Amino acid sequence: MRYCAVNRAGKSIVLIGMMGAGKSCVGRSLHRRTGLVLRDIDEIVAANFGTSIPEIFAEHGEKKFRKAETEALRCMRGEEQRIIVTGGGIVLRKENVEILRSHSVIVWLDGDEQTLFARASRKQNRPLLQTENPRKTFSQILAARRPLYANIADIRVDTSVLTDEEVAMAILVKLGRIRPKRRSLISP
Ligand code: S3P
Numbered sequence: 001m002r003y004c005a006v007n008r009a010g011k012s013i014v015l016i017g018m019m020g021a022g023k024s025c026v027g028r029s030l031h032r033r034t035g036l037v038l039r040d041i042d043e044i045v046a047a048n049f050g051t052s053i054p055e056i057f058a059e060h061g062e063k064k065f066r067k068a069e070t071e072a073l074r075c076m077r078g079e080e081q082r083i084i085v086t087g088g089g090i091v092l093r094k095e096n097v098e099i100l101r102s103h104s105v106i107v108w109l110d111g112d113e114q115t116l117f118a119r120a121s122r123k124q125n126r127p128l129l130q131t132e133n134p135r136k137t138f139s140q141i142l143a144a145r146r147p148l149y150a151n152i153a154d155i156r157v158d159t160s161v162l163t164d165e166e167v168a169m170a171i172l173v174k175l176g177r178i179r180p181k182r183r184s185l186i187s188p
Contacts, residue, residue, distance in 0.1 A: 014036075015030075016106060016149055017108050018111075019126050021111060041069055045087075103156050106154045111159045
């Protein structure tokens, strides 16, 4: 099944949320279900540097990474409707938020802290979690960012007990593009 006009205003769907929220996997699912082009900011930044995110942090530092994130967003201005997957820190810069707001419906993938941390720490590829106490670091970052996510989100989905496919379906239901098969997928 394909959902061509995902929302009437023709806006892109941007996924925001903490590391471990499942943004990349849900993005791929939305791409399959809608047929919309998928853009992943981390992938664009990594491709522009010609290396991985951990390498960018190690060699160039977080500041340059953040600048590159913004640059990638700027380059996407004017593009047609897309699914856009962001890195967890995209909400840190005001300009990023303004760009996203100008052309997207912003979907916040949230979850309970334990679950998000368990998912985020499965792979050792998150530079910000390479600390003495990653659990504490994660908690601090999440506490600082939750209000930022909440402030810009049009839609919030709690991913804690849902599969990536269920999250994608819940988003499309909330956007009003498909009818729910299971009411339990939709939280208020
Ligand atoms: C970051 C999250 C990462 C990546 C980078 C910084 C963050 O993306 O952009 O390591 O600041 O939360 P994911 O959210 O996909 O892990």
